Amino acid sequence: MKDVLDREELAVDMNPVISKMFNTEHEQVVFCQDKSSGLKAIIAIHNTTLGPALGGTRMWNYSNELEALNDVLRLSRGMTFKASISGLNLGGGKAVIIGDSYTQKSEALFRRFGKFVNSLSGKYITAEDVGISPKDMEWVSMETKHVSGLPKSLGGSGDPSPVTAYGVYMGMKAAAKKQYGSDNLGGKKVTVQGVGHVGETLVKHLSNEGAVVTIADINQERVASVAKLYGTQVVEGNAIYDWDMDIYAPCALGATLNNNTIERLRCSIVAGAANNQLHDELIHGQRLMERGVLYAPDFLINAGGLINVYREVEGISEARAMELTENIYNTTGDIFNRSESTGVTPQVAAMEIAKDRIHAIAKIKSVL
Numbered sequence: 343m344k345d346v347l348d349r350e351e352l353a354v355d356m357n358p359v360i361s362k363m364f365n366t367e368h369e370q371v372v373f374c375q376d377k378s379s380g381l382k383a384i385i386a387i388h389n390t391t392l393g394p395a396l397g398g399t400r401m402w403n404y405s406n407e408l409e410a411l412n413d414v415l416r417l418s419r420g421m422t423f424k425a426s427i428s429g430l431n432l433g434g435g436k437a438v439i440i441g442d443s444y445t446q447k448s449e450a451l452f453r454r455f456g457k458f459v460n461s462l463s464g465k466y467i468t469a470e471d472v473g474i475s476p477k478d479m480e481w482v483s484m485e486t487k488h489v490s491g492l493p494k495s496l497g498g499s500g501d502p503s504p505v506t507a508y509g510v511y512m513g514m515k516a517a518a519k520k521q522y523g524s525d526n527l528g529g530k531k532v533t534v535q536g537v538g539h540v541g542e543t544l545v546k547h548l549s550n551e552g553a554v555v556t557i558a559d560i561n562q563e564r565v566a567s568v569a570k571l572y573g574t575q576v577v578e579g580n581a582i583y584d585w586d587m588d589i590y591a592p593c594a595l596g597a598t599l600n601n602n603t604i605e606r607l608r609c610s611i612v613a614g615a616a617n618n619q620l621h622d623e624l625i626h627g628q629r630l631m632e633r634g635v636l637y638a639p640d641f642l643i644n645a646g647g648l649i650n651v652y653r654e655v656e657g658i659s660e661a662r663a664m665e666l667t668e669n670i671y672n673t674t675g676d677i678f679n680r681s682e683s684t685g686v687t688p689q690v691a692a693m694e695i696a697k698d699r700i701h702a703i704a705k706i707k708s709v710l
């Protein structure tokens with residue numbers, strides 16, 4: 343193996359991603375490797391102006407390191423905006439472990455990862471994300487105290503999903519108020535894509551309010567049990583994008599709002615839990631607006647889980663976390679009004695507010 347890559351290899355492989363790191367203004371990116379446990383991980387700290395960078399660790403079988411780096415840069419930046427718009431004293435960070443979450447997990451791997459997290463002295467606080475279980479996080483916590491979102495039995499704040507679902511529900515109501523003049527979702531046709539931890543609780547809130555709910559999920563057992571429990575209709579596969587609905591709630595994967603889907607959508611609101619719903623946040627946010635579809639920015643309305651975890655960092659009560667989550671209703675309404683008065687999309691309006699807060703706090707910190 344060559345010790346040093348030649349100039350051409352560097353230019354071809356790394357430049358776009360390294361440039362992205364600088365363009366997106368990341369503070370620090372840490373590459374972690376431990377041969378004996380098989381750990382390969384990347385920790386990205388995007389911005390710590392408001393506080394320590396908090397964001398989950400994802401374990402995913404990325405096809406190569408560049409894909410992993412790209413993902414962690416994208417996700418950590420999103421966490422900065424999520425914390426800022428939610429008024430939290432937290433920065434944005436995220437970590438990815440490269441590997442198969444079914445076959446490559448071990449105590450040694452997670453404890454070694456915990457040591458890397460610890461070496462950052464609290465600048466990065468980790469939590470669970472896709473592919474990671476409470477048991478894995480328990481191993482991480484043996485090596486560092488900078489872990490959040492542990493189960494209640496281990497002194498943590500427990501499963502964030504119900505709080506996330508409540509925030510999404512609040513954001514959806516704010517969108518209904520703007521689009522229909524009333525936030526009552528009774529009789530509204532709402533389609534929830536993905537009825538996992540967040541999606542199912544959202545279905546519960548919507549059903550309680552009398553919405554006409556349709557669900558979709560690739561897990562057939564899950565879709566059958568949720569449909570039976572709440573008496574919902576079911577839509578299969580990609581037919582969801584042509585479904586007759588008032589509100590589309592993506593609660594499964596990101597990037598479902600793209601060139602292929604937006605032209606087909608027959609809804610007037612999009613409000614869901616999935617991260618990074620817009621395949622391109624500028625182009626697709628704009629296209630939704632042109633088509634008269636009101637988009638509730640995902641990083642704003644799915645912040646309930648982060649707010650719940652924040653309890654552990656700032657020591658706020660469960661009741662206060664619920665108040666902050668309920669306030670997503672007001673913040674979402676403010677964003678829609680700003681979008682209307684300035685002509686920018688709700689996504690851009692939300693990002694502007696998040697950035698303004700960071701810049702303002704950076705200024706006062708510099709004089710303290």
Ligand code: NAD
Binds near residue numbers: 538615617648
């Ligand atoms: P989950 O894994 O519990 O549920 C996701 C569900 O989506 C699963 O039931 C899965 O089968 C289904 N799914 C996957 N691909 C699908 C597809 N193509 N079509 C339909 N269904 C599909 O995850 P979750 O915790 O409920 O989170 C849902 C989304 O919300 C994720 O994008 C997550 O990143 C985001 N989110 C979650 C939280 C939280 O607190 N859990 C917080 C913020 C954001």
